[in-house]
Amino acid sequence: MTTSTGDAGHPADGIRPDILAIELRTAVMRTSRRLRIEATGDVITPGQYTVLAHLRAGSQTLRELAEREHVQAPSMTRIVNALTDQGFVSRSAHPDDGRQILVWITPAGEEVLNEARSQRTAWLAQRVAVLSEGDRLTLSRAAHIMQELSAK
Amino acid sequence: MTTSTGDAGHPADGIRPDILAIELRTAVMRTSRRLRIEATGDVITPGQYTVLAHLRAGSQTLRELAEREHVQAPSMTRIVNALTDQGFVSRSAHPDDGRQILVWITPAGEEVLNEARSQRTAWLAQRVAVLSEGDRLTLSRAAHIMQELSAK
């Protein structure tokens, strides 16, 4: 595979943000699409996956989960119900506020999250394995920049 | 905003593909999610958008579009019908094969595609504008690597 680290098209004086935004958006959307397609065979749906990933950080209320996922409360009720039925999360009453519920990830949930993560990562790991070391370094740096960028 | 170009965590001897794959996958999925969220207010749906983008390269049959988009034929019929109703594509019989139809993008379709693209890119352009020049160069290189990576 080719090395893109030294490719042309970037004058030393600067990269225009609007041009870069188009390039990066196209690359990110295409890659995410491939990642989604190659992730077939998962036990859990994409929505369930990201909720489990949030829960790994600790128990959360349903409202907090809905806000983090940018979905409405009824949708989160549905996702949490599905995860509960499969035994991947547990629910309990909030100690101080009887209206709220707390949701945690179970050991089985941790396990399925790890499985799904490695399945979803396998395709990409094969692809980056054949890149040059320089390209891998570029991608690693870019990953950190993109994390900060999208974290808000 | 901070500069990530020189951050720690990467021994000089190499970057493990499986670790990089997890980092990159997380960054790409999170960024694509933000791009999707920030793209609200579009005239056309995401599916219609990518079909228009494919058609910019030239006319296509419905079957070809369905395969490129990884959807089934009935779904593509629906998308193309919606685009036709809005005047963004035209259809005609295939010259050599009466079973097939050809779909082109119209001038109105080109226009709405450009509008949607700049709307969808505006959020990202603002973010990359405040990065260091080194970070922009890293992202630009990474974009090209990811393009090759996902192109197959």
Add this chain to the structure above:
DNA sequence: TATTGTTATACTCTATAACTATA
């Protein structure tokens, strides 16, 4: 007989509105 495209139907995921209970 195989292939292209359409129609019919069902399923999944999401949203809004109405409801219950707790604060």
Add this chain to the structure above:
DNA sequence: TATAGTTATAGAGTATAACAATA
């Protein structure tokens, strides 16, 4: 009165199955 969560219902978007037209 306001908030957390659930239930009821409707609207996208997708899929499979059955069909019509053409190769």
